[in-house]
Amino acid sequence: MVNSSKYIQMALVMKAMAHPSRLFILEMLKEKEHCVCELQELIHSDMSTVSKHLSVLRNAGIITSRKHNNQVFYRLLCPCVLDAFQCVIEVGKNIDKET
């Protein structure tokens, strides 16, 4: 039951999202696609780090990419993941306030 691939796969997707920079990236991709260099200016990290975050999200099936000239543009594949954000923010407010 618990070992069904359903939960393993869900965990892969959620683990991919479970990082501050990657959540930020998803929110940035909400409006429109962005290239790596644009995201790197917003995130204060090495470009290689940003690139790796993007490949984590892509491997999880959350985003996809297209190449235009020598830039790579990423966009949300399933915008529905953003629907969970408001709830997660609410849950976050409970942190360390419960016994």
Place this chain on the structure above:
Amino acid sequence: MVNSSKYIQMALVMKAMAHPSRLFILEMLKEKEHCVCELQELIHSDMSTVSKHLSVLRNAGIITSRKHNNQVFYRLLCPCVLDAFQCVIEVGKNIDKET
């Protein structure tokens, strides 16, 4: 921006959910509260492992617990986290099918 506590806190919540056993637990708690021993029968793990998973979820503000006799019952604090499940399952189907 990316370093705002908003994303850090969201990541804490999502990281707490990002484990097959913990996702399973959340689904079990959907209908009604359960004690640790009930969950342990469903999950094939040591009871201490199950207890630790539960405390991860509780520390993230997702579930809460009450003691009744010598048992501890856990229940969902924010059932809204389950709303994300269907989307995450859909996203999971994209895994390794995108370039």
Place this chain on the structure above:
DNA sequence: TGGCTATTTGGCATAATTGGCAAATACGCT
């Protein structure tokens, strides 16, 4: 071809997660 920019990959050190066992704690019961 060579130079330039954009992106990805490999390597590596550090940090965090995971799960089992044993020990400790909590609680009811006699």
Place this chain on the structure above:
DNA sequence: AGCGTATTTGCCAATTATGCCAAATAGCCA
């Protein structure tokens, strides 16, 4: 108090994640 059940905690080894640097790759343009 002493016993049995339920749960948590401490410890530890193995695995996985993170982020930077340097090097490699890709594509444009002169």
